[in-house]
Amino acid sequence: MQNTVEVSGKIHWIGTNDRRTHLFENMWPLEHGVSYNSYIINDEKVALVDTVEIGTAAEYLDKIESIIGDKAIDYLIVNHMEPDHSGAIGAILHRHPDMKIIGNIKTKKILQAYFPVAEENYMLVADGDELDLGYHKLKFVMTPWVHWPETMVSYDMTDKIMFSCDAFGTFGSLDGGIFDDEINFSFYEEEMRRYYSNIVGKYSNMVQKAFKKLDGIEVSMICSSHGPIWRSNPQKVLDLYYKWSNYETERGVVIIWGSMYGNTEKMADVIARHLVTKGIRNIKMYDASKTHISHLIKDIWKYKGVILGSCAYNSGMYPKVAQLCSELEHMQVKNHFLGLFGSYSWNGGGVKNLMKFADNIEWDLIADPAEIKGSPSEANLDQLEVIATEMAKRLKEEFPMDH
Numbered sequence: 143m144q145n146t147v148e149v150s151g152k153i154h155w156i157g158t159n160d161r162r163t164h165l166f167e168n169m170w171p172l173e174h175g176v177s178y179n180s181y182i183i184n185d186e187k188v189a190l191v192d193t194v195e196i197g198t199a200a201e202y203l204d205k206i207e208s209i210i211g212d213k214a215i216d217y218l219i220v221n222h223m224e225p226d227h228s229g230a231i232g233a234i235l236h237r238h239p240d241m242k243i244i245g246n247i248k249t250k251k252i253l254q255a256y257f258p259v260a261e262e263n264y265m266l267v268a269d270g271d272e273l274d275l276g277y278h279k280l281k282f283v284m285t286p287w288v289h290w291p292e293t294m295v296s297y298d299m300t301d302k303i304m305f306s307c308d309a310f311g312t313f314g315s316l317d318g319g320i321f322d323d324e325i326n327f328s329f330y331e332e333e334m335r336r337y338y339s340n341i342v343g344k345y346s347n348m349v350q351k352a353f354k355k356l357d358g359i360e361v362s363m364i365c366s367s368h369g370p371i372w373r374s375n376p377q378k379v380l381d382l383y384y385k386w387s388n389y390e391t392e393r394g395v396v397i398i399w400g401s402m403y404g405n406t407e408k409m410a411d412v413i414a415r416h417l418v419t420k421g422i423r424n425i426k427m428y429d430a431s432k433t434h435i436s437h438l439i440k441d442i443w444k445y446k447g448v449i450l451g452s453c454a455y456n457s458g459m460y461p462k463v464a465q466l467c468s469e470l471e472h473m474q475v476k477n478h479f480l481g482l483f484g485s486y487s488w489n490g491g492g493v494k495n496l497m498k499f500a501d502n503i504e505w506d507l508i509a510d511p512a513e514i515k516g517s518p519s520e521a522n523l524d525q526l527e528v529i530a531t532e533m534a535k536r537l538k539e540e541f542p543m544d545h
C-alpha cells in the first residue's frame with residue numbers, strides 16, 4: 143500500500159518523509175526530519191508538481207504508479223530547482239521520456255546544469271502563462287528568489303490551490319497528519335519560522351514583492367513542498383509569512399554568548415535578571431557552543447531584542463559567536479535592538495569584534511557595550527544593568543501592549 147493522500151478530487155499528495163538526513167542542505171539540523179512534498183494532478187492530462195530529494199525517489203516512483211498506473215505523465219512542473227525538489231527528475235524522465243518539463247527560462251538554465259534533458263522535453267512558461275489539464279487549469283506566477291532565482295508558484299484556478307514550493311514550508315516530517323487540521327500547529331509554526339529564517343529569510347524583500355504580486359488571488363489551500371498542507375485557514379500562514387518577511391518582531395530578548403570558563407555567562411545571567419525585574423517576560427538564553435545557529439536565528443527572527451556576549455578568544459570573538467554574527471550579516475537580518483557584553487580576559491577581542499558586527503549589521507545599539515576584565519564583580523555590574531534597563535525601556539515603548 144502506498145501512502146498517498148487525496149488533496150482535492152484529481153489532486154493527490156505523493157510526498158515523502160526524510161527522517162534519516164541529519165542536516166538539510168548539509169547545514170541545518172533536522173532533529174524532527176523533513177518532508178518533500180510533491181503533488182500529482184491526474185486529469186485528462188497528467189501533471190506532477192515538483193518532485194522529491196533523490197534519497198526517497200524509489201518510494202516516490204511507487205506512489206506515482208499507485209495513482210496513475212500505466213498512464214504517462216504529460217507534464218512535470220518545476221517550481222524550484224533546488225535538489226530537494228528536483229532530485230527525482232532524472233528518474234521520472236527515465237520512465238516517462240516524452241514528458242514535458244515546465245519551467246521558466248531560469249529554470250532551464252539551472253536544469254541544464256543538473257540533468258541532461260533533451261531540448262524537446264522543455265516547455266518554457268512566462269509570468270501569467272496558463273496550462274489546461276482538462277478540469278484543472280493552472281497559472282504560473284514568477285516569484286524569483288523565494289528561494290532561488292527561478293522560483294515560481296503554480297496556481298490552480300479551478301480549485302484555488304496555490305502550489306508554493308518552499309514558501310510556507312516547514313521543517314519536520316509529516317507524522318500521519320498531512321493537513322493543518324490534523325496536526326499540532328504550534329510545533330509546525332516553530333519549524334516553519336526556522337525554515338523561513340534559515341532558508342528563505344535572506345530574500346525577505348523578494349518575499350514581500352511576491353506578496354504584492356499575489357495580492358488579491360483567492361486561495362482555498364496552500365500546498366507547499368515541505369510540511370503540512372494549509373487548508374483550514376491558509377490566511378494564518380500568509381499572515382505569518384508577511385510578518386516575518388517584513389521583519390516584524392515581538393517583545394522579548396534573545397541572549398546568546400560564548401564563554402570559555404563561565405565569566406561571560408555570569409554576565410548574561412545578570413542581564414537576564416535585570417530584564418525580568420524591569421518587566422520583560424520573553425527571554426531566551428543560549429550558550430552558543432551548545433545550540434546550533436539554526437535555532438538561534440529562528441529566535442532572533444521572533445524577538446526584537448538581541449544581546450550578544452563573547453569572551454576574548456585568541457584576541458578575537460568566541461568562534462561560535464563569530465559564526466552566528468557572520469551568518470546574520472550574510473542574511474542581512476534587519477530591525478533589532480542590540481546589546482553587547484563580554485570578558486576582556488588578557489588582551490580583549492570579543493567585544494571589539496562584536497562592535498565591528500554592530501557597525502556592519504546596522505541594528506540599533508541601545509547602550510555602550512559592557513566589557514569586564516576577567517570575572518564580573520559587584521564593582522562592575524552597573525554596565526550590565528544599564529544594557530538591561532535600556533533594552534527593557536525600548537521594548538516597552540515599542541510593544542506597549544505586549545508582555
Ligand code: FEO
Nearest residue numbers: 222224226289308
Ligand atoms: Fe526546499 Fe529551496 O528548497
